[in-house]
Amino acid sequence: MRRTSVYYSHSRITPGAWGEPPLTILDIVRLTAVRVGAAFVVILGAGIGAGWLLLQYDEGLGFREEADRIAEVLQLRPGLIVADVRAGSGGWTVDMAKRVGQSGRIFATVSPNNPAHEIFQALAEAEIDNVNVIGRTPGPSQRLPLDCCDAILLRGVYHDFPDRETIARGLVENLKPGGRMAVIDFGEGTPEQLSGHGLAQETLIAEMETAGFAVEQVIDDWFGNAYCILFRRPVER
Structure with a gap:
């Protein structure tokens, strides 16, 4: 078996019998840098990947926590009929549909910025097969049946309606007497409200009370910069 001897000098390392060109100190530094750089890329990539997974986990955890809180506020249980107004891509609709079960039903109205096929x-x-999807309407009506719902959810959407007073009057007619409605939105002075996405609590309460709702609960510390106000349709109006 042929042996290879390596000769060391101050300026280069020379493979003795293989015939390769000698490696200078500069070559060694470059090779070391390449290997260290490759290792750094692997570590960095792993870190970014782990960070992405952690972000996805946090987002999923945040969704579950808020979904549980919505269910608690609206007292969701099997058999209830619930409306998800401007349901977006359908995530909250799916969660509530599971909670009310086959004996219950969800009405999901389509958002202007989300095509119905996403839901x-x-x-x-x-x-899920216990959901009725209601398409967009040209006017303010959500096309929900009268006195149909035990509960209604408006999450981050009420401030977007151009004619909120008309919407509020319609929603009070959509709830059964004694029914609950949760409105989640961004308060005054928050970054979201300053960029046009939000509504002062006082304004929301005034509009809902004018429409015939009664305030049941105000939750200032919802999630992020949002608040949640729970309204009821009085049993006798």
Whole structure:
């Protein structure tokens, strides 16, 4: 078996019998830098990947925590009929549909910025079949049946309605007497409200009381910069 001897000098390392060109100190430094750089890229990539996974986990955890809190506020249970107004891509619709079960029903109204197929896709992926999807309407009406709902959810959408007073009057008619409605929105002075997405609590309460709702509970510390106000349709109006 042929042996290889390596000769050391102050300026280079020379493989003795293989015939390769000698490696200078500069070559060694470059090779070391390349290897260290590659290791750094691997570590950095792993860190970014772990950070992305952690972000996804946190977002999922945040969703579950808020979904549980919504269910608690609206007292969701099997058999209830609930409306998800401007349901977006359908995540909250799916969660509430699971909670009310086959004996219950969800009405999901389509958001202007989210095509209906996004909700249908979410329902299909979750194998949910107790949801009625209501398409967009040209006017302020949400096309919900009168006295249909035990509970209504408006999450981050009420401030976007151009005619909020009309919407509020319609929603009070959509709730059954004694029914609950949770409005989640961004308060005055928050970054979201300053950028046009939010509504002062006092304004929301005044509009809902004018429409015929009664304030049940005000939750200032919801999630992030949001608040949640729970309203009821009085049993006797």
